[in-house]
Amino acid sequence: MPKISWRRLAGGGERRWGMLGLAAVVALWEMGHSAYGDFVLPSPLSTLAALGRLASDGDLLPAIVTTMRDALSGFLAATLAGSVLGGLAGRSMPVRAMLQPTATMLIGVPAIAWVVLSLLWFGGSGLAATFSVAVAAGPVVFAAATQGTRTVDGGLRTMARAFRVPLGAVIVDVYLPHVLSYLLPALGTALAMSWKVAVMAELLSGAGGIGDGLAAARAEVDTAKTMAWVIVVVALLLVVDRLVIEPVRRHFETWRRGLPGETA
Amino acid sequence: MSDGALAASGITRGFSGAKVLHAVDLSVPKGGVLAILGPSGSGKTTLLHILGGLLRPDAGHVELPFERPAFVFQDPLLLPWRTARGNVAFGLAGRRLSRAERLARARSMLVKVGLGHSEAGLYPHQLSGGMKKRVALARALVIEPDLLLLDEAFSALDVGLSREMQQLVRLDAQERGVTVVLVTHDLSEAVRLADEAVVLSGRPGRIVTRLSIDRPSRLRDDAFVEEEIRRIAGQEAIRDAFRPTLSG
Ligand SMILES: Nc1ncnc2c1ncn2[C@@H]1O[C@H](COP(=O)(O)OP(=O)(O)OP(=O)(O)O)[C@@H](O)[C@H]1O
Ligand SMILES: [Mg+2]
Numbered sequence: 001m002p003k004i005s006w007r008r009l010a011g012g013g014e015r016r017w018g019m020l021g022l023a024a025v026v027a028l029w030e031m032g033h034s035a036y037g038d039f040v041l042p043s044p045l046s047t048l049a050a051l052g053r054l055a056s057d058g059d060l061l062p063a064i065v066t067t068m069r070d071a072l073s074g075f076l077a078a079t080l081a082g083s084v085l086g087g088l089a090g091r092s093m094p095v096r097a098m099l100q101p102t103a104t105m106l107i108g109v110p111a112i113a114w115v116v117l118s119l120l121w122f123g124g125s126g127l128a129a130t131f132s133v134a135v136a137a138g139p140v141v142f143a144a145a146t147q148g149t150r151t152v153d154g155g156l157r158t159m160a161r162a163f164r165v166p167l168g169a170v171i172v173d174v175y176l177p178h179v180l181s182y183l184l185p186a187l188g189t190a191l192a193m194s195w196k197v198a199v200m201a202e203l204l205s206g207a208g209g210i211g212d213g214l215a216a217a218r219a220e221v222d223t224a225k226t227m228a229w230v231i232v233v234v235a236l237l238l239v240v241d242r243l244v245i246e247p248v249r250r251h252f253e254t255w256r257r258g259l260p261g262e263t264a
Numbered sequence: 265m266s267d268g269a270l271a272a273s274g275i276t277r278g279f280s281g282a283k284v285l286h287a288v289d290l291s292v293p294k295g296g297v298l299a300i301l302g303p304s305g306s307g308k309t310t311l312l313h314i315l316g317g318l319l320r321p322d323a324g325h326v327e328l329p330f331e332r333p334a335f336v337f338q339d340p341l342l343l344p345w346r347t348a349r350g351n352v353a354f355g356l357a358g359r360r361l362s363r364a365e366r367l368a369r370a371r372s373m374l375v376k377v378g379l380g381h382s383e384a385g386l387y388p389h390q391l392s393g394g395m396k397k398r399v400a401l402a403r404a405l406v407i408e409p410d411l412l413l414l415d416e417a418f419s420a421l422d423v424g425l426s427r428e429m430q431q432l433v434r435l436d437a438q439e440r441g442v443t444v445v446l447v448t449h450d451l452s453e454a455v456r457l458a459d460e461a462v463v464l465s466g467r468p469g470r471i472v473t474r475l476s477i478d479r480p481s482r483l484r485d486d487a488f489v490e491e492e493i494r495r496i497a498g499q500e501a502i503r504d505a506f507r508p509t510l511s512g
Contacts, residue, residue: 159341160354162318162333163407169357177345255345255387 074133090149
């Protein structure tokens with residue numbers, strides 16, 4: 001009997017459980033605050049107040065715009081280059097053999113090293129952040145696109161060839177839906193990574209953006225302000241994920257509904 | 265030969281050293297129907313793929329003077345992310361037709377294979393095995409092929425439905441002069457549809473018997489089919505060819 005009511009709660013109110021988890025985090029945060037005091041961990045409320053001050057001072061919006069630009073431009077470049085090259089590598093052994101070791105190597109380079117290098121190469125311009133993001137996220141996209149393209153059902157390819165289906169339709173109808181099931185989760189990861197790397201680059205370059213704000217908050221030893229910026233980054237990431245990636249995922253995966261092992 | 269016939273000569277093919285087909289010669293006149301029979305694993309599917317130009321023979325030559333070949337594969341090979349209707353329309357992807365026109369043709373061809381409006385919107389994983397086979401058949405027929413290659417296209421269907429689908433293929437093929445090659449385990453299917461049949465032996469597959477069925481296929485009634493099957497099944501070579509699968 002208890003089993004049934006548990007299932008009903010979980011199935012009926014997934015969002016409610018999510019809210020409960022968040023509330024638990026906030027409660028822990030509040031407890032940490034009362035244990036360690038304002039300097040180490042400002043209370044959720046004073047963080048919100050700091051956020052309000054950022055907004056009213058007019059610092060918030062420009063920072064958001066800059067960080068969006070840095071993260072999304074790099075993410076876009078990573079997505080384009082990663083999926084095109086990955087698609088080619090998935091289809092052609094020589095291309096794969098040539099690019100795979102490079103991609104593996106690039107994945108191994110710490111993101112902060114890319115930031116430092118691109119600051120040396122591009123100076124304090126916004127390009128440094130874009131480049132760091134692209135080069136950090138690109139290999140992740142590349143790996144997923146390669147794997148997706150490689151594992152396309154050979155039977156379906158033969159079928160398309162038998163019906164003399166033109167290349168464009170083969171890519172759209174045979175390759176893309178399969179590749180996307182690999183690519184979309186990777187794009188989610190790459191997007192989160194883009195945000196982190198962009199903020200990191202901004203922090204070091206001082207050319208504006210949330211990272212720059214973080215650097216300022218650190219210089220002022222203002223923990224509440226720092227936490228406020230963190231909240232801004234996380235909120236932005238969530239909004240973009242929900243607004244861009246999630247609808248795409250839902251659109252392309254409607255056919256999976258009712259597949260064994262999938263929930264509706 | 266350049267009279268529009270499908271012709272294959274000296275077809276030999278192996279997979280990783282093991283020979284699957286040995287020196288197969290065939291020819292099907294334009295508008296003719298050939299059945300390929302043989303025990304499981306004798307290379308029927310392999311031969312059909314070679315005849316359709318999907319697989320290169322190790323030796324031998326295929327003459328393939330067709331513009332619009334269509335396949336029904338042994339596995340239905342439907343796109344899992346397209347509905348039944350979308351899968352049938354995919355056969356028309358290379359044609360200069362509007363999307364609406366493609367879907368309309370797909371829908372009416374699905375009706376001909378007995379799949380109505382409610383099934384047309386289902387995805388392959390929501391269809392039964394026989395329904396998938398019929399979607400694959402509809403995808404092949406919708407392009408109005410001049411060469412039709414069928415790999416056990418009727419095998420997942422019950423007797424009545426299988427007869428109906430055979431009828432559909434026969435009428436369509438006769439009306440438009442389609443050349444047909446069909447692979448089957450079912451002697452009655454061959455006797456109903458084919459003008460000629462070849463029987464492959466197992467390992468490596470080579471042609472052991474050629475049969476011809478002279479009466480025009482529209483005049484073959486049940487009595488004739490039964491009579492023919494009895495006559496053919498009585499032949500020594502045929503019993504030999506099928507023996508390995510019967511007694512191990
Ligand atoms: N791609 C492949 N790679 C390796 N071996 C293969 C391949 N395709 C077929 N074979 C082998 O060739 C032989 C003939 O296979 P084929 O599918 O042509 O048989 P079949 O006559 O169609 O059998 P069935 O009636 O069971 O469909 C089998 O032994 C099979 O293992
Ligand atoms: Mg077969």
